[in-house]
Amino acid sequence: MPVLARTGNEAMAEAMRQINPDVVAAYPISPATEVVMIFSKFVADGLVDTEFVAVESEHSAMSACVGAASAGCRVMTGTSSQGLQLMSEILPIASALRQPIVLCEVNRALSGPINIHCDHSDTMAVRDFGWLQIFSENAQEAYDSVLQMIKIVEDVKVRLPGMVTTDGFIISHCMEKIETLEDAEVKTYLGEHKKMNSTLDLTKPITLGSLDLQDYYFEHRMPMAQAMIEAKEVILKVGQEFGAKYGRPYGLLEKYKLDDAEVAIVAMGSTCGTARVVIDELREKGIKAGMLKLRVFRPFPAAEVAEVLAGVKSIAVLDRSDSLSSQGGPLYTEVRSALYDAKTKPVLSNYIYGLGGREINLEDLRQIFSEQKSNQSGKIVYFGVRE
Amino acid sequence: MSEILEIRWHGRGGQGAKTAALLFADAALSLGMYIQAFPEYGPERMGAPVQSFNRLAKNPITIHCGITSPKIVVVLDPTLMASVDVTSGLLENGSIIVNTSKSPAEIRAELGLKKGKVYTVDASKIATEKIGRNIPNTPMLGALTKVSAILDFSAMIKDTEEKLKKKFAHKPEIIKGNIEAIKTAYETVKGEG
Secondary structure, three states, X not given: OOEEEEOHHHHHHHHHHHHOOOEEEEOOOOOOHHHHHHHHHHHHOOOOOOEEEEOOOHHHHHHHHHHHHHOXXXXXXXXXXXXXXXXXXXXXXXXXXXXXXXXEEEEOOOOOOOOOXXXXXXXXXXXXXXXXXXXXXXXXXXXXXXXXXXXHHHOOOOOOOEEEEEEOOOOOOOEEEEEOOOHHHHHHHHOOOOOOOOOOOOOOOOOOOOXXXXXXXXXXXXXXXXXXXXHHHHHHHHHHHHHHHHOOOOOXXXXXXXXOOOEEEEEOOOHHHHHHHHHHHHHHOOOOEEEEEEOEEEOOOHHHHHHHHOOOOEEEEEEOOOOOOOOOOHHHHHHHHHOOOOOOOOEEEEEEOOHHHOOOOHHHHHHHHHHHHHOOOOOEEEOOOOO | OXXXXXXXXXEEOOOOHHHHHHXXXXXXXXXXXXXXXXXXXXXXXXXXXXXXXXXXXOOOOXXXXXXXXXXXXXXXXHHHHHOOOOOOOOXXXXXXXXXXXXXXXXXXXXXXXXXXXXXXXXXXXXXXXXXXXXXXXXXXXXXXXXXXXXOOHHHHHHHHHHHHHHHOOOOOHHHHHHHHHHHHXXXXXXXXX
16 A cells, blocks of 8 residues: 555545546635645546536535535545534535435634634534544555545435544644555546435436425435434444454544543544544553543434443543533533433533643643543533633 | 654745755655654745755644654755754754855854754755755755755665656756756765764
8 A cells, every 4th residue: 555644634644646536626725725725636637537617615615515415426625614603504405305415524623712723613513414434543544435435425324414523723834744545546436426315317307405395394304314324334334344454443432541441531633643642641650541422413423422431431432623612612511411321420521622722731741641630520621721 | 653754845946845845845755664754834035035845754643734843844945044043943953055165063053953964965056056046945855865864875876867857858958967066965965073
């Protein structure tokens, strides 16, 4: 396998080149600009067969994606922050029309105040729109997950759109060692794109996006909920097959030294990598520390989360966003809900951290672990914020 | 942590601090190492102080926070020393490499530095002579390779030449100058006593 030095953005663009989608419609926004900028160069250089639609806004980008996907095309795009929010009128339409669009999302704070750096507010804001959401710890995971996401969303049991995210600048602009697959291998891995319910199939005319009121709307929403439930198995199957073929297995979540852990964190994205170093240190000191790294946020793997957290005494859920609900961050409320029926309930606290790219370093994570001893369940901490 | 080499580059916007970090990491990767290279992001202005960073290790690097205690600091522009604390967090046994015509002893005195090792190399002069422009980042790569002693020099030169050939496919004339500049800096970087 080729070994390359690539940033998160370059890794995602490389995956897109190898996928060679039929249509990419995109509008640039920092820190995701490079994903589509690099990809547009592949188009200009004739390395892909993609029809690149340079639109005038993200709203149009997602609209063009839905149109192209409705015609039966394999479609991709990329965006971040306000760009994702400008798409948000069309995002639920993409999922309701069951279009398997794949979006490379670079996590960035929401305005305002204006901030270009990493947090998960943008992705969390669209978490209930029927899109699958996979978070990446590093550039390698971003590359692997973009390839897998194509397989996942095109599975007939799923047929929902999906986004793969990296942490803005921390991963999107950090060059690391990645292993890629050969171009031909990616082609074999993904297989032929099968058109389904194409609006261009004149032998089977269909209507998409029509008015659907009290009589049938509910029945058309229900299969989306079912698809999201079934997506869990598909994500797991695709991740395991990827591991069997290429040596890097993926699941819904990853346990890091969690099995016998007494104190643990739950986290997503790049912070998990930094936390590994702290957990290793604590283990050397005889402290039974561990981590649940959540890879898949939608569908939320509640049963799996509850199962692996069951025996842990004290857990801090790290949220890199705040839902401003007065009840803690979105990851925390999901984890707390997942543990409602657990026989032994851990002490569960919430650390909202790193908003707007605020640094989270080894010392910060050491502090979060050490505070677990005295935390009351239900405690919500705005970590490191100045008064 | 001790097995990860952390490097901080100081430069001014446009001097190539980011490119230098990328090239150094890419060369290390080619020699079988795990690497990270990342710039500090903020408003990008030509001439403003900027930083970029490297991590190099024999084992996978999972840490993704900033670098605050570098083992090596590389200063592309000596005028930065007046306004930026370039030795901030430098490890006790660390090294600082400055692009200057001055001696390491003079730089140590200017910085008031009590720890570590000081190296100097006249990268601007080398760049002007070999490349024709004052772009000190590539010669500083040579000096860093010497001081860090983590990469095999001939392999590093070979790899960097290939990378430059790709990057400057439309300007082949500048590749030879850059390679000569790296070699000269490698040979002429001065330590203390």
